[in-house]
Amino acid sequence: MIKMLHPLKFEPILKEMIWGGQKIPQKLNIEGKEGVKIGENFAVSGLKNDLSVVSNGALAGKNMIELIETYKADLLGSKVYEQFGTNFPLLIKYIDANDDLSIQVHPDDTLAKEKHNSFGKTEMWYVIDNEKDAALISGFSKKTDAVEFEDYHKSGRLMELMARHKTAEGDSFFIPAGKVHSIGSGNLIAEIQQTSDITYRIYDFDRRDKFGNPRELHHELAMDAMNFNDDGSGKVAYQAKNNESVEIATCQYFTTNALNVNGVVKKDYSALDSFVIMMNVGGKCAIETEKGSVDLNEMEAVLIPASIKNVSLQSESARLLEVYI
Known part of the structure; x- marks a missing residue:
């Protein structure tokens, strides 16, 4: 017998990251492990290796693919199911940047399909909370091109080309595929994005992973993905209202x-x-x-x-x- 659909909550999918902290486990009342830095919680995910599992009600224990296969348009909506089938189209995250994330860029649908047989990655951020002087990077500080970008990169002046924005609670940024970006330390962020885990790291502050190895960079892929005509901040102007x-x-x-x-x-x-x-x-x-x-x-x-x-x-x-x- 098919059980009735109901509002669905999911088990947290916590991600250890070199730049993470302990705010996410603390907010979720999950006991953190000493020395383990949690950078992300995939709150709703259809990624094949990170499928959300229902935590409440009659459907507890069912994963995202099982839900879609059973309920189809009743779960997703007719147009969404027609377009995406059993691929849940969004990845819903919470991010704790205890340290700076890498300078990075995401591919659009065309490049991601060609290189990875994946969806591209357009996303947006909402600043839930921030420490004093916290900031993030979104876009270039001026109009540039691939030749100038390479010159700045090779001469160690890349950060001069990055547009840095101080953050405040409620700030929101729209990050289309192709826009260079990075979440700076001290930001607690809600992220809404396409279902994709494709990220091209451009610069990672010469950090090493927990094994002492330099973190992988993706320079050539990033050069193909970057939109050099994009010098906009991506910051969104809006005014929240009560009950609307x-x-x-x-x-x-x-x-x-x-x-x-x-x-x-x-x-x-x-x-x-x-x-x-x-x-x-x-x-x-x-x-x-x-x-x-x-x-x-x-x-x-x-x-x-x-x-x-x-x-x-x-x-x-x-x-x-x-x-x-």
Whole structure:
């Protein structure tokens, strides 16, 4: 017998990273291991080697592919299922940058298909919290080209070409494939991206991995992927409002809204042919639907299947990101 779809939470998929810290385990009330630096939690993932597994309700223990194979358009939405089949199209992450991430770039769909038989990687960031003087890199500091880039790189002046932006809670950046970028130390970030794990490292501050080896760089691939005409910051201007969805970013891959909940908010998704993911970036929120309820704590995410059209959100004060296709 097929069990009824309900709002889905998933087991955390914690990723040890050389630049990570302990904020993610602390926020999730998971006991951290001494000396283990956690950089990421894949909160909702369809990556084949990192499939999300349901942690709540009647479907607990089912992984993402099993869910899609069983529920198809009822889970994803008709258009999404028609386009992606059993490939869940988004990767939902939380990132703790205790140290600077590498200077990097992601390929677009065409290059990723050619080189890796993968989707490309367009993404966006939302700053949940930041330490004093925290910053990130998004885009070039001026117009440049491949010849000038190589000159800066070889002469050890690459950072002069990088556009550095100080961060504050609520800042958001849209990072299309081809834009150079890096999350700086002291930032706690929510990331929404295409389902892809393809990253080209350009520069990694001469760091070595835990075995003492220089971390792999991908210079030639990065040169092919970079958009040298992109000198924009990527920072998104928006103004969050209480109890109202406010668009932060939208593209062919996803739409993300800010939704601050103070009291009760009723959402009607009957006109939306897509699943919805709620990311909690501050506070606590109760989510009620006709097919089950769930509590959403800070740094967690819940997937609301496309077949669920009416959702009630209740909180004294919560900051949510509302994500769909």
